[in-house]
Amino acid sequence: MLRRPHTTEPPAVPDAPDRHVGGQVQLLRPPGAKIWCSRCTPHRGVIGSEGSVRQEVPLARKPRQKLGEILVGLGVVTLAQVDEAFAAARARGMRLGEILVETNACKEEDIAKALAQQFSVDFINLDVVSDMNKIDKARIPADLIKKFLVLPMAGSGKLRLVIHDPMDIDTLEMLRFRVGEFEQAGIASKRQISSYINGGAKAEGPPRKQLAGDSMDKSIDMNKSSIDRSAKSLDIDDDGPIRRLVARIILDAVNGRASDIHIEPAEGHIMLRYRIDGVCVEIEKLQKNLQNAVLSTIKLMAGVNIAERRIPQDGRIKFPVPEIDHMGEPVYKDGQPVINQIDFRVSTCPAFYGESVVLRILRPDSVRIGLLNLGFEQDSLDVFNKIIRRPNGIFLVTGPTGSGKTTTLYSALAILNTPDRKIITAEDPVEYNFNGINQVQIREQIGLSFGVVLKSMLRQAPNIILIGEIRDREVADIAIQAALTGHLVFSTLHTNDAPSAITRLVDMGVKPFLVASSIQAVLAQRLGRVLCPLCKMIDDAPDPKFLKLVDIAPEEAMGKVMKAVGCPNCKGTGYRGRKAIFEMMIMNSEIRELAFQRAGVSKLRAAAVRGGMRSLLGDGRIKILKGVTTPDEVAKYAQIEGFDPSEVTKR
Numbered sequence: 001m002l003r004r005p006h007t008t009e010p011p012a013v014p015d016a017p018d019r020h021v022g023g024q025v026q027l028l029r030p031p032g033a034k035i036w037c038s039r040c041t042p043h044r045g046v047i048g049s050e051g052s053v054r055q056e057v058p059l060a061r062k063p064r065q066k067l068g069e070i071l072v073g074l075g076v077v078t079l080a081q082v083d084e085a086f087a088a089a090r091a092r093g094m095r096l097g098e099i100l101v102e103t104n105a106c107k108e109e110d111i112a113k114a115l116a117q118q119f120s121v122d123f124i125n126l127d128v129v130s131d132m133n134k135i136d137k138a139r140i141p142a143d144l145i146k147k148f149l150v151l152p153m154a155g156s157g158k159l160r161l162v163i164h165d166p167m168d169i170d171t172l173e174m175l176r177f178r179v180g181e182f183e184q185a186g187i188a189s190k191r192q193i194s195s196y197i198n199g200g201a202k203a204e205g206p207p208r209k210q211l212a213g214d215s216m217d218k219s220i221d222m223n224k225s226s227i228d229r230s231a232k233s234l235d236i237d238d239d240g241p242i243r244r245l246v247a248r249i250i251l252d253a254v255n256g257r258a259s260d261i262h263i264e265p266a267e268g269h270i271m272l273r274y275r276i277d278g279v280c281v282e283i284e285k286l287q288k289n290l291q292n293a294v295l296s297t298i299k300l301m302a303g304v305n306i307a308e309r310r311i312p313q314d315g316r317i318k319f320p321v322p323e324i325d326h327m328g329e330p331v332y333k334d335g336q337p338v339i340n341q342i343d344f345r346v347s348t349c350p351a352f353y354g355e356s357v358v359l360r361i362l363r364p365d366s367v368r369i370g371l372l373n374l375g376f377e378q379d380s381l382d383v384f385n386k387i388i389r390r391p392n393g394i395f396l397v398t399g400p401t402g403s404g405k406t407t408t409l410y411s412a413l414a415i416l417n418t419p420d421r422k423i424i425t426a427e428d429p430v431e432y433n434f435n436g437i438n439q440v441q442i443r444e445q446i447g448l449s450f451g452v453v454l455k456s457m458l459r460q461a462p463n464i465i466l467i468g469e470i471r472d473r474e475v476a477d478i479a480i481q482a483a484l485t486g487h488l489v490f491s492t493l494h495t496n497d498a499p500s501a502i503t504r505l506v507d508m509g510v511k512p513f514l515v516a517s518s519i520q521a522v523l524a525q526r527l528g529r530v531l532c533p534l535c536k537m538i539d540d541a542p543d544p545k546f547l548k549l550v551d552i553a554p555e556e557a558m559g560k561v562m563k564a565v566g567c568p569n570c571k572g573t574g575y576r577g578r579k580a581i582f583e584m585m586i587m588n589s590e591i592r593e594l595a596f597q598r599a600g601v602s603k604l605r606a607a608a609v610r611g612g613m614r615s616l617l618g619d620g621r622i623k624i625l626k627g628v629t630t631p632d633e634v635a636k637y638a639q640i641e642g643f644d645p646s647e648v649t650k651r
């Protein structure tokens with residue numbers, strides 16, 4: 001069950017004309033407006049085009065009366081019995097109702113009656129004829145009735161079901177996958193439901209645990225068409241609690257500028273974390289009993305096999321997300337809220353407490369940010385613009401995973417993507433789709449390797465090719481061959497700095513003269529957090545240790561170096577967004593000569609600096625003195641020798 005602390009946040013619009021009618025927030029505002037009902041349960045969401053509430057996210061629940069209190073109120077048990085049963089239930093990991101029935105303190109029907117009161121639905125007594133007549137078994141398949149121990153109520157229109165356990169969200173959610181939406185119209189005891197199914201014969205239903213297992217198995221082997229149906233119905237308009245929870249997790253992550261969502265089952269809970277500006281942040285602990293339903297929902301949305309839990313799987317989700325501005329308000333265009341279809345790459349991995357799932361958000365907007373926003377200083381940008389317009393040669397971008405290499409390359413492609421140029425890419429994975437660019441997804445498992453794709457690509461007479469990553473000698477050789485035969489080649493390598501790219505290629509077995517003649521430039525980059533513009537302040541006493549690390553003299557720092565403070569705009573972190581720091585090595589005759597001679601990294605680096613290369617640290621230094629970021633951030637990301645990044649984390 002989704003629980004969040006009651007919010008004290010004021011309504012976004014103080015005089016919001018929202019009304020609370022019969023448990024629903026009535027909206028008198030234009031589509032897309034943010035809604036808050038401050039009178040009772042606060043709601044947050046975006047209004048759909050017909051004025052209906054879309055993506056409504058309940059932030060708090062009305063407290064329900066406790067089951068024990070209801071039973072005492074009904075005169076079924078005494079307070080002492082409840083207390084005793086509660087202690088036993090806790091000790092044995094069982095539910096209060098189960099203990100009370102087991103100890104003969106009350107009957108199953110008493111629990112069902114109390115549950116019905118607790119959940120404000122009808123109690124159905126299947127031992128009396130009038131209630132039995134309310135049932136129409138023909139409305140859902142018999143196997144579902146037997147498996148899930150539910151009974152459909154007679155009538156037409158929306159399916160109304162009599163259930164026995166409203167708390168078993170897993171089972172109810174699985175049932176929803178099978179039969180679509182239904183209303184929990186009544187509660188009957190499990191004993192009565194099974195005896196009704198078995199034609200009135202006294203029969204005990206299977207124990208609860210086993211039942212949940214059965215229904216799970218059943219939904220796993222559901223046929224293709226029901227998967228399609230369920231997948232289609234996984235729209236955020238649907239009010240299934242699990243789907244709503246998953247939708248809320250995704251929307252919160254996107255709106256919170258997260259780059260990925262981590263759902264990690266632990267012993268007693270599921271940990272939900274977002275990575276924001278490169279740092280993992282714990283968001284909340286979800287209840288353990290939601291685990292199967294949440295994981296199944298995400299896997300179904302991602303189009304992977306939900307029955308397979310033993311091997312890692314990859315999938316994709318496309319999810320509509322309303323665009324919001326920096327104040328969290330929806331963005332309109334022509335009177336309509338702007339909805340972005342955001343892609344998520346989903347990967348599942350079996351872990352000890354269950355499958356761990358990561359959703360990586362592939363943001364189309366981060367491609368559109370433009371080269372200047374990437375973090376280039378004007379002089380570097382001029383050089384970069386010149387290099388990417390050369391007719392041939394190799395342009396490499398290097399850095400560890402998550403350093404923004406792809407974004408830089410895509411930004412370059414976006415500039416070069418004109419009708420007079422043919423551009424082909426070979427990527428693993430294709431992260432963003434471009435109009436007018438032929439993008440090929442590498443699939444090693446069916447033999448579509450980088451090597452195979454590249455060879456066929458070259459027969460298609462492109463002007464520009466992008467190779468996701470140079471992983472081995474074969475790919476490196478093809479890239480060089482392409483560059484030497486009149487193509488401009490973009491690719492990435494995993495090296496820490498620009499000069500190392502040369503030695504890495506030679507180490508792969510590429511002939512030094514080929515490296516020397518084909519490479520045009522190597523760009524190394526890192527992403528560093530940018531100070532929040534609303535709360536950053538001049539640092540009156542910057543830490544001399546960090547200043548020394550980034551090579552800034554204390555007198556130079558005075559009045560220029562800024563520090564992180566923290567405000568609502570940056571969620572108290574003091575940072576908002578990231579920019580790259582760069583090190584761009586342009587090949588010149590001296591560097592080519594050194595490459596040809598198989599010179600080491602330090603010699604290459606010295607030559608590059610003589611040729612005008614600004615190091616990662618040098619670029620970071622400029623950004624510190626401009627007040628864009630802090631010495632701590634640059635020290636952390638420039639990977640200065642002898643520097644322990646954990647010192648920054650400790651601060």
Ligand SMILES: [Zn+2]
Pocket residue numbers: 532533534535536565566567568569570571572574575
């Ligand atoms: Zn701030």
